[in-house]
Amino acid sequence: MKKALSLVLVLSMFVLALAGCDKKGKAAQGVAETVIKVGNAAATSGKYAAIGTPFNSGIQAYLEKVNSEGGIDGKKIEFVHYDDEFDPVKGKAMTESLINDDKVFAILGHFGTPTVGATLDLLKETGIPTVHFATGIGALYNEEATSAEKGKGLFPIQPIYITEGRLMVARAIEMHQAKKIGVIYTNDDAGKDILEGVENQIAKLGGEYTVVKEQINPDATDVSSAALKLKEENVDAVVAAAIQATYPTIIKGLISQGVSKPVYTSYVNADPVTISNFAADYSKLAEKFPVYALTWVDRNKEAEVKEFQDAITAFGTPEYVDNVHAMTGWIAANIFVEGLRRCEGEYTWEKFMDTMEKDKFQNPLGGILSFADGQRLGTQSMSVSQVTEDALGWETVKPIEDLNVIIDRITK
Numbered sequence: 001m002k003k004a005l006s007l008v009l010v011l012s013m014f015v016l017a018l019a020g021c022d023k024k025g026k027a028a029q030g031v032a033e034t035v036i037k038v039g040n041a042a043a044t045s046g047k048y049a050a051i052g053t054p055f056n057s058g059i060q061a062y063l064e065k066v067n068s069e070g071g072i073d074g075k076k077i078e079f080v081h082y083d084d085e086f087d088p089v090k091g092k093a094m095t096e097s098l099i100n101d102d103k104v105f106a107i108l109g110h111f112g113t114p115t116v117g118a119t120l121d122l123l124k125e126t127g128i129p130t131v132h133f134a135t136g137i138g139a140l141y142n143e144e145a146t147s148a149e150k151g152k153g154l155f156p157i158q159p160i161y162i163t164e165g166r167l168m169v170a171r172a173i174e175m176h177q178a179k180k181i182g183v184i185y186t187n188d189d190a191g192k193d194i195l196e197g198v199e200n201q202i203a204k205l206g207g208e209y210t211v212v213k214e215q216i217n218p219d220a221t222d223v224s225s226a227a228l229k230l231k232e233e234n235v236d237a238v239v240a241a242a243i244q245a246t247y248p249t250i251i252k253g254l255i256s257q258g259v260s261k262p263v264y265t266s267y268v269n270a271d272p273v274t275i276s277n278f279a280a281d282y283s284k285l286a287e288k289f290p291v292y293a294l295t296w297v298d299r300n301k302e303a304e305v306k307e308f309q310d311a312i313t314a315f316g317t318p319e320y321v322d323n324v325h326a327m328t329g330w331i332a333a334n335i336f337v338e339g340l341r342r343c344e345g346e347y348t349w350e351k352f353m354d355t356m357e358k359d360k361f362q363n364p365l366g367g368i369l370s371f372a373d374g375q376r377l378g379t380q381s382m383s384v385s386q387v388t389e390d391a392l393g394w395e396t397v398k399p400i401e402d403l404n405v406i407i408d409r410i411t412k
Helices: 002-019 049-068 090-102 111-128 161-176 189-205 225-234 248-255 272-276 279-282 302-314 323-340 347-360 403-410
Strands: 035-042 076-083 106-111 130-134 181-184 210-216 239-242 263-265 290-295 383-385 394-402
Touching: 002 248, 035 049, 035 090, 049 076, 049 130, 049 302, 049 323, 076 090, 090 106, 090 347, 090 383, 106 248, 106 323, 111 130, 130 323, 161 189, 161 263, 161 290, 161 347, 161 383, 161 403, 181 189, 189 210, 189 239, 189 248, 189 383, 210 279, 225 248, 239 248, 248 263, 248 279, 272 279, 290 394, 302 323, 394 403
Parallel strands: 035 076, 035 106, 106 130, 181 210, 181 239, 239 263, 263 290
Antiparallel strands: 290 383, 383 394
16 A cells, blocks of 8 residues: 555656656756746857847846846846857857756857857757847748757747848838849858848749849959849849848949849848948939838837836946847847746746747837747848938838738738
């Protein structure tokens, strides 16, 4: 009888243990009575520190605000950070350490294309929830994240280049009735991913829409021949599928060949410094063609921006009150914490993933975000900014809207 009771007791404890485990049978690590531990590896020194340092400050400012208000169910959120110096070898080793040694509950703000690319398989194999990736690489784009092995635990928030390519097509059709889209793309991940998005959306629309594409090297200094090809093909709009260094070269090439069609590009190019590299050529045009960039952080949400600025100042980094990278970190932490709240005390990986998929999220400084039905597309809600007449900055010409809303309008 005693043996039977002992067996029942053991089995009962086993069942209770399973209830607090994720689907791989591991208890949710990083969760204790008074703390939930999260972390990341990000470049906070070296040439990318100007991005990584404010990004992490944004994360920490939000978490500190939450902690000062009592945390989550009385648990404070502890943030563990390692500086990987934008080195994928260090980044992978540090990510492994976060998972296996620090035993964090989740990775928050996985930073940089090199480290993200080096660790995606690791993240999928372990199944650890990872919220926000500070990169737009196409490997994150996933329409079928139905299991840990297929990336169910990965939650990209900022735009993925493929999604941006789709949005550029939708905006070009809506704003300029474009049917033939010209794409000048760099032979690298960013360029090819944006092109993939353009072709993806054109294929979804079908029928009368076509693509003309011209490839260039990322270090190209003259793209006149590619621009001339688009002019000869009489495209209705141009997608400049390149980032930062190469993007101004494309604009100057279009100007040199007299291409006067609207141009769309990625949010990563939407800054005054990028404009300064083609401003002299552009400002001389008697009739300027519109130059657009998609954007996803809305600085016009006054109350939300003030909340961020107050918190980042209280955190001790007032120099970042207008820093978009700090705002991005703030957004990442906000979405993660909201996911935690929805767990309602059941802090397992499986529960967290399910709650992240269940309902849409409101980006505090942007649009609506959804991970439903295995969709891992990054934000699909973006605005459109245009280079000003004096070529000194950008101004918003279309508010933040979801891709599917735009597609519904143009296909009616």
